[in-house]
Amino acid sequence: MQTAFQTTLGEVRGTLVPDLSGPHGPLPPLLLGLTLVTGLVDAFSYLVLGHVFVANMTGNVVFMAFSLAGAGGFSVLASVLSLVSFMAGAAGGGLLANRVTAHRGRLLLSAAAGxxxxVLAAWVLGRLVHLPAGHGARWALIVLLGLPMGVQNAVVRRLAVPDLTTTVLTLTITGVAADSRLAGGPSSKVGRRLLSALAMFLGALAGAALIGHGHRDLPLLIGAALLAAVAAGLLPHRRSTLAWTG
Incomplete structure (x- = not known):
């Protein structure tokens, strides 16, 4: 009988090096890449654009409440702009998902390319202005980053790979505890869930460290490079007819 550690290790290995003939093919490691991007981009938006998230909409709703209550350091306009941009991106991602219904690989490829x-446009703007940006550039950066995060969420939602939402960790972390053997559960998928949380943590850690050392725009460049890598990783599979694509 496998120990809990062996089971978890197997889940980690299966997520990082998946079976291409399995139900999700190459998607799990690619979605971990998108989770890293989320950490990088949200580190940039919160630390450089001033207490606003472009991927974590729960945070923005709370920040709006803080601002309306008179708490300092928060902006209703920034949070609303991020929410609206995210929703516009999600609508675009939903439109894409409803048009590219026959192939999950091509769907994620199209989303990652866009x-x-x-994100590259946001990096260019960040290079052209003095960060932290003034109001006009700040609003533009929020829009340029909120849109792709909305697209990502809509497309990942349609892909429906369990425990790899790429932006929301609350349910993932809840699952680790609620399904644990301590709670009388099967302790299933803990390896994948921990990888998802770790990817977000590492992305945010790298972004914050780069910003703290004066490289304020670099998290965006790295994020764009990771997104391009995800798209490139899907190119060999765009004509695949394996079961995971449908």
Whole structure:
């Protein structure tokens, strides 16, 4: 009988090096890459654009409440702009998902390619202005980053790979505890869930460290490179007819 550690290790290995004939093919490691991007981009938005998230909409709703209550350091306009941009991106991602219904690989490829362009545009703008940006550039950066994060969420939602939402960790972390053997559960998927949380942590850690050392725009460039890598990783599979694509 396998120990809990062996089971978890097997889940980690299966997520990082998946069976291409399995139900999700190459998607799990690619979605971990998108989770890293989320950490990088949210580190940039919170630390450089001033207490606003472009991927974590729960945070923005709370920040709006803080601002309306008179707490300092928060902006209703920034949070609303991020929410609206995210929702516009999610609508675009939903439109894409409803048009590219026959192939999950091509769907994620199209989304990642579009995200790459938008995040790269944000990086270029960040290079052109003095960060932290003034109001006009700040609003533009929020829009340029909120849109691709909305697209990502809509497309990942349609892909429906368990425990790899790429932006929301609350349910993932809840699952680790609620399904644990301590709670009388099967302790299933803990390896994948921990990888998802670790990817977000590492992305945010890298972003914050780079910003703290004066490289304020670099998290965006790295994020764009990761998105381009996700798109490139899907190119060999765009004509695949394996079961995971449907």
């Amino acid at each position: 995200q790459t362009v938008l």
